[in-house]
Amino acid sequence: MGNKDLRMAIMMMVIFIVLFGLSFTFQKSGVLTTHTTAAFFPRVVLSVAMFLTLIIILQNLRKGAEAAAKHSKDAAATRRVVLSMIWSILFGFGVSFLGTLVSMGLYIGGIMLIWGFRNWRVIAANSLITPVVVYLIFKKVLLVQLPAGILL
């Protein structure tokens, strides 16, 4: 996992440095002149984060190339994960555009298909029954608001 960890650590370090830099843009009070400005604590935290990230970088540099990525996912697994993520994001858009009930049905059916399940009866049953049950529990029993779209 060495090289992969190193890449991740460098990326995190860059993010922490950018966030640290952003702390200099925070407003300062003209009246209160204590050391504890709004930027004080985030800077302390980011300094600790950068120190810990540096340790990870050094650990991985010491490990060297021999610790190169051993863990590799098969292409099908990667495809399932990426498609599931995209479908979940679309679900997020769907609930506010189409409405919760319809989006839930489409999401459930879609995920089952993405994962390779092909029993249409089970897909249809799960896509129809689950959204209705969830909708009724939240809307009618728990009296919770659900995102509304152009459909239900």
Added chain:
Amino acid sequence: MFEQLVIGFMTIAEPTNFLAVLMGVVGGMILGAMPGLTAPMGCALLIPFTYGMEPVAAITMLVSLYCGATYGGSIAAILVHAPGTPAAAATTFDGYPLAQKGQAGKALGMACISSFIGGFFSVIVLIFLAPVLANIAIKFGPAEYFALAIFGLSMLSSVGSKSTVKNLLGGTIGVFIACVGMDEISGFSRYDFGITHLMDGISFIPVMIGLFAATEVFRQAEIGMRKVAIDRKISGLPSWKEIKSVKGTLLRSSLIGTFIGILPAEGGTVASFIGYNEAKRFSKTPEKFGTGIIEGIAAPECANNAATGGSMVPTMALGIPGSGTTAVILGALMVHGMRPGPLLFVQHTQEVYGVFAGMFVANLLFLGLGLGGAKLFSQVLRVPNYVLSPIILVLCVVGTYALKNNMADVWIMLICGLVGYKMKEYGFTAAPIVLGLVLGELIEISLRRSLIVFDNNPLIFFTRPWSVALIILTVLGLCSPLIRSWLDNRGNGKGPALSEAGESED
């Protein structure tokens, strides 16, 4: 105290509250029995269902789910050699071999009885210790609170993933997330990137749901379609003689589990492994461990359930979560207007004792349900992940939206789910981030108040006795991976290493 406890029991006896406990236990057992679904995830998903409930019913339901799920993890560990929860990983060592010998019923029965004893013992400790701790903490000033919260964070070095540095970095990221939004002292906004919603800060709940639940959905996507087949006959229970033969182990594991649980950030996984290792060390026949003996099931199961009550001690008395699940419960307490800490025992006495009583009842309920219905609960293992996972994400979205009727929370949850999945790939776990997030505000406010009150003199933390004691404990906490490594190697390395539990998030 006894009077308040009686009132607590009367509160729990009300039909709504009792139903909440029952639903929590049943839900927890079902959740715990399913590999991949953990107690913090269940609690995070359950919070939205509790918005409309009374605080006692809501918190007791979550705590009951915690107790039920911790026991439920043993069902899958014994029947299919896959721990339902990380805390049940040590149960597989003897539980599965015993099931293979055709004694699955006995193994499940022993797990249930041991879990009950551990859980019951820890609730008694909770009832006596939490108010005492709260009485001490009520005298704490900001310097002590800062030291206490830092001590809680330092314990992250030994929780979650196998890498100490990554655990601490995860905790630090959590603390940073807590910095987003309006600064309470100066009133200026930080890291809001012009997004109005972020000026309020990032709520715990969407982050918790995203990291614990949505991440798991993507992890299941990686695994692909999975269906578990159970071909084992489940019948028989341990005899009274067998239960009596492990009474020493049960007492030892109860003490170990409760103590480990009380330590901030440590949970059932650590407790169960130490419980198992110590049982082996004290045994006259250590060579039999791992071959399917009753003692090898009793020790970890008793210890991990003892950690449930133990971890509620710092959560309720100090506002410092004792584990990943109690971090979620702490968030729920806040959602229901009960700020954890010493004042909780003064301002919400009836609710607190109601929760204590609820934990007693939850332990009794899972004992009855576990002994009588283990066969039934094992059937949930048959539910395939391709049916369950999309339902979980649907509940994530609906539940997160219900928090403030705001889609921004849903996006935060989804982002946390995606980031959490990627971070898991790199060896980070959710628990340290959530613990950091929960403690972040307390750390910042107490640090800055101390510095303001004491004229920016950082030496203040080294001049007050409790603060000094907690700083020493913090240093010890940071050294705990070394202590753990020493514990792992005890007995010439014959015991299973804690690292075998994988990623602990309990």
